[in-house]
Amino acid sequence: MTSLRFKLSTKYRLYLLCALLTFVAIGIQYIYFDFKGVEVPAVFIIATCSAGVFLGGLLRWAIRPLLKEIQALNLHAQNLQDGSFNTSANQLKIRELDNLAESLQSMSKQLRQERAALNQRELLLDTILQSSPLALVLTDSRDTIIMSNPSARQLFTGGRAIDGSKLADVSSTITPLENAICKKQQGLLRLPDQSVWHLSINQFKLNHNQHWLYLLKPLTREIQREELTAWKKLLRVIGHELNNSLAPLSSLGFSGRERAKQLDQFELANVFETISERASEINEFVQAYIQFAKLPPPKMSTMNWPRLINQLQNLYEFELLGDLPQREWQADPNQLHQLLLNLLKNGHESGSAKEEITLQILENHHYLEIVLQDRGGGMSSQQLQHALIPFYTTKTKGSGIGLTLCRDIIEGHGGTINIRNKSGGLEVRLILPMQSGNQQ
Numbered sequence: 001m002t003s004l005r006f007k008l009s010t011k012y013r014l015y016l017l018c019a020l021l022t023f024v025a026i027g028i029q030y031i032y033f034d035f036k037g038v039e040v041p042a043v044f045i046i047a048t049c050s051a052g053v054f055l056g057g058l059l060r061w062a063i064r065p066l067l068k069e070i071q072a073l074n075l076h077a078q079n080l081q082d083g084s085f086n087t088s089a090n091q092l093k094i095r096e097l098d099n100l101a102e103s104l105q106s107m108s109k110q111l112r113q114e115r116a117a118l119n120q121r122e123l124l125l126d127t128i129l130q131s132s133p134l135a136l137v138l139t140d141s142r143d144t145i146i147m148s149n150p151s152a153r154q155l156f157t158g159g160r161a162i163d164g165s166k167l168a169d170v171s172s173t174i175t176p177l178e179n180a181i182c183k184k185q186q187g188l189l190r191l192p193d194q195s196v197w198h199l200s201i202n203q204f205k206l207n208h209n210q211h212w213l214y215l216l217k218p219l220t221r222e223i224q225r226e227e228l229t230a231w232k233k234l235l236r237v238i239g240h241e242l243n244n245s246l247a248p249l250s251s252l253g254f255s256g257r258e259r260a261k262q263l264d265q266f267e268l269a270n271v272f273e274t275i276s277e278r279a280s281e282i283n284e285f286v287q288a289y290i291q292f293a294k295l296p297p298p299k300m301s302t303m304n305w306p307r308l309i310n311q312l313q314n315l316y317e318f319e320l321l322g323d324l325p326q327r328e329w330q331a332d333p334n335q336l337h338q339l340l341l342n343l344l345k346n347g348h349e350s351g352s353a354k355e356e357i358t359l360q361i362l363e364n365h366h367y368l369e370i371v372l373q374d375r376g377g378g379m380s381s382q383q384l385q386h387a388l389i390p391f392y393t394t395k396t397k398g399s400g401i402g403l404t405l406c407r408d409i410i411e412g413h414g415g416t417i418n419i420r421n422k423s424g425g426l427e428v429r430l431i432l433p434m435q436s437g438n439q440q
Contacts, residue, residue, distance in 0.1 A: 011067065014059045022052030069097045076104050080111065135197075135216035141209060143167050155197075155216065167214070181214065188219070194385050196223045221411070242282070250279040295405070298332035298412050300435055305361070308337060312359075316344040318372075321360040329368055330435035331413055339409045342402045343372045343428050350376025352425055367415075370430040378421035387419055 025048045026040075033040045129136060135152035139145050143166050153159050156170045171178040176189050180199050189197045195218065202213040253276030260269035305324040312318070340359070347357045352374035362369040379387065388407050403419075406428075410417050415432045 010063065011060065014063065015056050018052050018056040018059065021055070022048060025052070066097075069101075073097060073101060073104060076101075076108070080104070080108060133218055135214075135218075137162075137167060137214040137216075139167050139212045139214070141211070143212075145170070146211075152216070177216075189216075195220045225411070246279050246283045250276055250283065253279060295335075295408055295412070298335050298409075300330045300332060303329045303331050303333060303336070308333065308340075309359075311337060312340055312344060315341065316348055316357075317354040318344060318347070318357040318359050319355060321358050322362070325361055325363045325368060327363065329432070331432060332409075335409045335412070339406045339430075340370070340372070342406050346402060347372065347374035347376065347426075350374050350426065352376035356425070366434050368432040368434075370432065372428045372430075373423065373425060375423065375425040377424065378426045379419075384419060384421070388417070 026045055029040050029044050029048065129149045132149060133151055134149075135155045136147075136149045137145055137152045137156075138147040145162050145165055145167055148162050150159070153162055156162055156174070162170045167181060168178070171181055174191055176191055177197075177199070179185075180187075180189055181201075184201055186200050187198070189199055191197065198217040198219050200215045200217070202215075204211055204213065253272045257269045257272035257276060260266070260272055303325075309320060309324070344357065344359075348354065356375040358371075358373045360369075360371045360373075362371065387403050389404070403417075407417050410430050410432065413432055413435070415430060418429045418431075420427055420429075
């Protein structure tokens with residue numbers, strides 16, 4: 001059985017009450033005049049009905065301001081429900097329900113402040129994600145990428161959009177990463193370009209749907225720094241032991257040669273001279289490694305670029321492209337000189353013509369780019385992968401610390417070094433960030 005419910009507004013309830021009162025008054029008149037034994041005069045009935053109508057109109061006039069206040073507050077509440085927190089009821093028209101109006105106004109202000117704070121936090125979080133070196137990828141339960149940041153797009157596709165694609169498809173070109181994602185295996189990954197990343201995977205529910213969050217943290221610089229520190233410790237130990245042996249050996253060779261000359265034993269003198277020369281060469285070789293192992297922190301000062309270029313051109317020929325920096329830049333002049341000297345030496349030893357070796361310094365707002373280019377044929381892919389590894393060399397008399405020392409110097413300045421084949425030769429690009437003027 002269906003029950004019907006009728007809802008009457010306050011206005012119509014008052015009209016109904018006036019009608020009932022009118023009927024009651026007429027009923028009382030009928031009872032009274034019937035008791036008197038006479039008929040109810042028509043004028044009484046007309047007067048009673050008129051009084052009922054007048055009372056209804058009077059009540060309607062009395063509650064009209066209240067109904068307008070209720071309507072205004074109801075509209076304010078609907079705006080809050082729709083998420084519009086910038087509107088409010090007209091306080092000048094609210095008198096009877098001012099407490100309720102103040103409560104709604106306070107609620108609206110609080111909601112407005114909370115939404116503004118939420119928007120600010122969301123904007124801050126988005127800015128952090130977009131500028132973070134962490135590669136972030138969010139997928140749904142069907143392995144579809146629903147969110148990624150620029151670092152992730154750069155890692156997977158070189159900067160192209162990947163949202164809406166399958167994670168398995170975009171990672172298929174990076175085999176170690178594809179295998180780790182497929183097996184949901186967290187940990188360190190070494191990619192084909194020799195970069196090192198740490199993969200962490202988290203699973204959670206969002207809107208009752210399963211999602212996967214993949215975070216890839218770049219650790220290449222940290223791993224290389226630890227490897228370099230280990231090599232330096234080993235070099236210091238080996239250098240100390242070799243110095244302890246080479247010093248008496250060199251002294252013994254010199255003394256033996258002089259004594260053999262006194263005895264006219266020239267063949268024996270030549271033997272001792274060979275021993276002394278070889279000990280001296282080994283000592284110079286060891287000292288080069290010790291210098292690399294004991295590289296001090298950079299001593300920052302304002303760079304004198306014309307002086308640096310003149311010093312380099314006195315040692316190696318090259319062509320300077322473009323203008324020198326106009327602003328003041330902080331760096332260690334001696335270390336920067338050593339760095340560029342090593343790179344120019346490599347350029348000349350590459351077989352490139354002297355006039356085809358170029359140096360260019362590009363000035364940006366927050367960093368400096370130093371680009372050195374030769375035309376010596378470049379490196380093979382294997383050589384590029386191992387070029388910055390200590391002691392790796394393809395030269396007959398190479399030590400394998402030249403480019404490693406360059407990397408150590410530029411990273412000591414907070415910068416980076418990038419090596420690639422370009423235009424029939426090798427391009428070395430140094431990024432030197434702006435330093436504070438008083439850094440020591």
